[in-house]
Amino acid sequence: MGVVVLISSFLLRLFRLLLNAIDPYLSRINIHLVAKPPSSVEELLATIRAESGSLPSLAQNPQWRERLQLSLDSIRTADDLTPFGRWILYKTLLVQIDSLQCFETIAQKFPEVVIAPHPDRNNRPIFIFGLYRTGTTLLHRLLSLYPNVFYISTSQAVFGGASLSDVKQSSSLEDLRRKIKIASRRYSFTFDVFVRAIVSFPYSVHPVDIDGPEECVGVLNRYLFYETMPITRGHDLVNVASECEELSDQAYRLYKRDLHVMQSIANSRPQSHFVLKAPHHTPFADVILRHFPNACFVRMNRNPAEVVASFSSLLRLHNGAFCRIDASKLGRSVQTMICSMTKELVRQTPRMPECTIDVRFEDFSRDPVAVCRKIAVRAGMEHTEATEEKLTASLIEDKAKRVRAGTHVYTLEEFGLDAEEIRRDCKEYCEMFSV
Template structure:
């Protein structure tokens, strides 16, 4: 049967992207809310309404640097005009936007109370980049196993600053973890297939693109919603405000929970950075870039499938062919920009990791990265990473199925678009 019970294990992901899985209660709620919408009731995404809700939620007013306002307005217009959200999807989107604004307010208040946060040094970060579906998640989680490594946890990505700046540390952390666990449970219920595509764990490392989202200048919206005008607008904007804001959030996280030891450092990870390596290296000039590589013939359909499943959480109108066209273009742009930056700054700033080597001998790959960045290999790190490998078993949430043709693409399309990348890195 296509419909499944709550949290039932699925042997393989659906490829019927045009008909996203929808729990019965969500379908009924959408039907009811559409009926109310026909009588003049609609979930508001108006800028002033969102800000007022964030102010009421936090009791705060200061949103910090105003550079977020224009991208927020462009995004809100795109969501209204292009995203084709179902009512519950629109409600969830409103809540996410309010939460983003509330986090900005809480960060300003935290820094006001603790000004030494801005003196925290984010030194020598290791930044994992690569086209999506190239092994970045496994590599990220292996590095995160090392006690000297500081990564962004999923619960921190959702709540990077205390909900109550005056609250007790342990109690605050428990609240934030609980919120993330509820979000994980909700996603598992609404989109059980998604966990076979990209596992989500409230306590596991998460992509720092979610911190860039706080500046309303990230690829998160276009990954989960249909917002082509926002996506195209964003490509022409200076990303410096977003990366500076991300650094400020990292400083606050480091102040809250520092990495310890002589060789302690952050490991960051998101494919988003490929498009903006020049800005990243301006803001983090001593970063080492770890670039993962895999045959684009495998990468492109896998990532398109992830996007289709993600958009299906919020919309009943998912066009896989549109996703294929837009994200092949996007992937090509990301690779071209990244390769141009690499030529300018020099290959010595980069560590290349091939997917096959990572799958075959992951500990040797991680050891090479750590030693390259001045971190001595330790028995404790190796033991912790072996424990991680035992839990990070492929297909543990089901088999991720995908075909290039599902997205209106043929092998020649991928070859033509990414031939320059394949030739340069022999993948």
Template sequence: MIMTKAFHPYRPTAIAILNGVGRALGWRANLTPDNLIASARKRTGLVDFGEDDFRPALDQLCSSAIQDANMHPFGRWIFRKRLLDMLATRLRVQDLITQHPEILDLPIEPPLVIAGLQRTGTTMLHRLLAADPATRALASWEAVNPMPHPKEEPGNPQWRIKQARTAEKGLKYLAPEFFSIHPVEATAPEEDVLLMEYSFLSQVPQATLHLPLYSAWLSKQDMRPAYAYLKVLLQVLQWQRPGQRWVLKTPAHLENLDVLLAVFPNARIIQTHRDPQRTTASFSSMLAHGFGVFSDQVDAPRIARDWLAINANMVEAAWQVRQQHPQAFMDVSYYDLMKDPMTQVERIYAFAGITLSDEARAAMEASRQVNKQNRHGKHNYTLEEFGLSREEVERSYATYRERFNIPHE
């Protein structure tokens, strides 16, 4: 039997006091969909959401959050605020498109899509490719606020950047160790799964909250509405800040690559690989710290085991799509990327038929100096801390390791 250490979420004194007062007063932020929708309409002064295909997903998410998530009062407030922000954004996006329908005609050139499991070098590679001046990546401040602030001057998003920096500081305050696992920086490239969250069809909620009902429901859904809305948001962002081509990145794409290729034909997908023994331990730690932001009760072994199954299913789903679209994929080893990143960039550009300019090369070299590994501190973790054995992880990924000849680290 594996002995695990209990995971105790970090809780700043001020937040602990706030939670204690909230519990004593019986305060609970309202998470009912009707209240959220009414509040979003009141905040924006807008009523038209356009297509309402998001509503079933919102209903399921709210129901599961109310029933199962066991959030502390402050965590529940954060969650409500995020849902309300997303609904307000949908209203404002619809209003913008009504005024500028030409936005939906903007072409999204075949994007580069980084789709490897978590902790396989995807963040490093994403930031490297995003350094190319000809490349358009989602910035963290855009993920938080895709739409301009009403008082924002065109081309001057300083209000949104300031808001994202405040959110960055807030996360550091609530979970200081999180940044040594995955840096979340206001002006840095961020995962486009955060844009998919605006459809309420994404892995983001289940990566931060205990949502068994929502997770089971999500696993059976047609994800085309999520990717269709992802495209709309990319067009809205491109209308604001043009770019020659997009580079997207999120492990979540692995389970929906067939839908991604249907919405973005000719996308070029880069799948990164690393020893699952290392990625599983690291990601399990990241999940536990993320859950700890919202709840005082974090069952780290259960979370780790749930996501071991999710991730094993994702790489298998990706393999099935690869059999149908082999020309769309290339592989990058984490170890080759760490050893000689620019050689891997050259391979990717050749695969995608892109010329690697001297300007791009220089920008990428400069990015490497800024985005160094462990610059936010070294993160230590073991599988055993999360109730997992090496044998269990190896069984889950045996076929995946063999297919891609992934070495033991």
């Protein structure tokens, strides 16, 4: 199987190179190697309705349609996207809408899956958010090792690649689980091929694992479409939270429903704690508390100048397969985004719930187990000696993988940025969180 994956990923990489080289010339004579995204939401939704026979209920929300139109416009007109990048982003958009329909159909066909588990127990969800590149990924992976925890994996977010027809044709919940298990084998192979062919950055930058704990980005993005461009992921997060209040509220209501759907499909015995991670949650704290009133927030904080440098480097590595990178433009976009997020963290601090834990990147790097222990106590999770041994073993394994992958080296100067300027723009945040 490994040889097949390597050959397939090589062919995909070759296709990417050929498409990027040839498509611009063929387009001049109106020949397109891959289908171009439609110009309007109406055209896109008409196509989806014709193929699937239905549309997600969110299609009735004008703000969702507006966000979808922005995504289409970004994919169609961005001059820094390569032809291959344009194709991948459009296909991703279609998968997200298909996933919306899958979740909705499952909830309607099998209503028992959306019932909140353990109504008589704490069932406290833990939301890990804050700035990018602050240790949220490692913390998420460590907290997922606690017993009775449910986390989202890449595979769970799309039911292992099961299609809407799989859902519609399922005669029972067990039949659906069987179809998802079959689809997962195919999806795992496809995922491995794409990771090897496209996502070429090393483990030291960001671990990639189809079944391990992953961000909620894929789930959240299908409601809000804020990840419309790979070059400045989430650059308009704060604007979405403030300008699309009705959509944000509906998004987190559906998100809560879909968490229970994923949990019910994945497990016969529901866990009592959700552990959810995404920097994209940062400006939505008020909405999260509306739908998860007993949530525990873990906010990860770090020197914003270091965050900008690290995140710019990650995006340059990741998006090189999709875009023509202008390092200076990328750095400025990331600086604007991070400064906007720091201002939001400062603004929302007075309204944080009692169970809010602020963690500095330096403290977490120095003693990750102590930070996990503190969070577990505050969130009502049992921290045992056995759990501590698991955490320690996982940290040793993670360190070994990072050593083998190599050191992630980056500087602000590569992106034409100045550390003092960034810290001045984020002065309130630096002072409030002592970073």
